[in-house]
Amino acid sequence: xxxxxxxxxxxxxxxxxxxxxxxxxxxxxxxxxxxxxxxxxxxxxxxxxxxxxxxxxxxxxxxxxxxxxxxxxxxxxxxxxxxxxxxxxxxxxxxxxxxxxxxxxxxxxxxxxxxxxxxxxxxxxxxxxxxxxxxxxxxxxxxxxxxxxxxxxxxxxxxxxxxxxxxxxxxxxxxxxxxxxxxxxxxxxxxxxxxxxxxxxxxxxxxxxxxxxxxxxxxxxxxxxxxxxxxxxxxxxxxxxxxxxxxxxxxxxxxxxxxxxxxxxxxxxxxxxxxxxxxxxxxxxxxxxxxxxxxxxxxxxxxxxxxxxxxxxxxxxxxxxxxxxxxxxxxxxxxxxxxxxxxxxxxxxxxxxxxxxxxxxxxxxxxxxxxxxxxxxxxxxxxxxxxxxxxxxxxxxxxxxxxxxxxxxxxxxxxxxxxxxxxxxxxxxxxx
Ligand SMILES: *Cc1c(COP(=O)(O)O)cnc(C)c1O
Numbered sequence: 253x254x255x256x257x258x259x260x261x262x263x264x265x266x267x268x269x270x271x272x273x274x275x276x277x278x279x280x281x282x283x284x285x286x287x288x289x290x291x292x293x294x295x296x297x298x299x300x301x302x303x304x305x306x307x308x309x310x311x312x313x314x315x316x317x318x319x320x321x322x323x324x325x326x327x328x329x330x331x332x333x334x335x336x337x338x339x340x341x342x343x344x345x346x347x348x349x350x351x352x353x354x355x356x357x358x359x360x361x362x363x364x365x366x367x368x369x370x371x372x373x374x375x376x377x378x379x380x381x382x383x384x385x386x387x388x389x390x391x392x393x394x395x396x397x398x399x400x401x402x403x404x405x406x407x408x409x410x411x412x413x414x415x416x417x418x419x420x421x422x423x424x425x426x427x428x429x430x431x432x433x434x435x436x437x438x439x440x441x442x443x444x445x446x447x448x449x450x451x452x453x454x455x456x457x458x459x460x461x462x463x464x465x466x467x468x469x470x471x472x473x474x475x476x477x478x479x480x481x482x483x484x485x486x487x488x489x490x491x492x493x494x495x496x497x498x499x500x501x502x503x504x505x506x507x508x509x510x511x512x513x514x515x516x517x518x519x520x521x522x523x524x525x526x527x528x529x530x531x532x533x534x535x536x537x538x539x540x541x542x543x544x545x546x547x548x549x550x551x552x553x554x555x556x557x558x559x560x561x562x563x564x565x566x567x568x569x570x571x572x573x574x575x576x577x578x579x580x581x582x583x584x585x586x587x588x589x590x591x592x593x594x595x596x597x598x599x600x601x602x603x604x605x606x607x608x609x610x611x612x613x614x615x616x617x618x619x620x621x622x623x624x625x626x627x628x629x630x631x632x633x634x635x636x637x638x639x640x641x642x643x644x645x646x647x648x649x650x651x652x653x654x655x656x657x658x659x660x661x662x663x664x665x666x667x668x669x670x671x672x673x674x675x676x677x678x679x680x681x682x683x684x
Pocket of ligand 1: 363364366395452479480500
């Protein structure tokens, strides 16, 4: 990573201006609504890891749906450029590009935790001595609740059957090497590995390829929660050979609060349409599309990830996902990642050079081991992290707070500026 040259805030400010002017993706910001702060200026928004900003194109796309419903009602299933009947199909290509999958390996449906459960119905099949699920200690609560309740649902005891891998107490990070060793050590008793692509609290990006390869070598099904990875880092789910993955679209994918989530099922499973060989919960939208409306009693699974759909999708929730994921396809994940590494690197360099005494960065320093988010811990003897966080908020600088002591800030390459990073560092310096 080329670390830009500067030794004080004035030089950093000059650099920020130059970087923004030379930014090939700078124009994308115009395509988003940027929230305003109390003084009427634009916020420095670092919370895209929690709720991505609204693309301006979303409103018109939603109005088109509402107009269609008002004017043509049931005909809307077949009329217009985006008829509702095949609505999920319009998302296939952009979603496949977003996560590095084949189009028939992805589907937009439900919400994230629901998809994790549906995936575990198929891929957590405890048998004999292989009954355990490996997760990380400190997992996002919903992921722990989901795995914990799946163990109980299958008649197991989470005390024994949920292995929670603790991070290193000093760094707070969980080394890829340790995950791989744990899978190797427990392989004989594991029925599933479920891990996050990017850890929500620390911002650590796991070696998805290496960990997946280890699990696969030992015949252990592996799934990934990509809530903080989708739209943040380039993914190659097909090539990496993951069994399944699930993610939400309201964070880095800019699809709006509670947006319809995404799901990946590798084609080697999608090919299996016999539910006795690969169990799943079935509903009519997972039925073979060609014969769905013959309304017969028998279930014939459609090939691919589509077969895991239960219901016809909520159109008004799906449309923002289409708009936003098409933007990712247009901008290109590689170009976004290039800017992301540069911008997060710039923010990191400023924190290390100008704030090292009072601000610690928990997120790995190696760009290959993180996305755009940096997790900061305030180490000032007199000012608490919470105090600093509230000062930032008052200045129109929006990150978020994660108990007990972490300020998360995510410069998002599609709409953040180097100048936003400068504003953040200036405010941190003022507050400390
Ligand atoms: C954001 C997030 C969730 C949220 O789950 P929903 O089902 O979308 O409410 C779950 N897991 C992780 C790891 C997350 O980051």
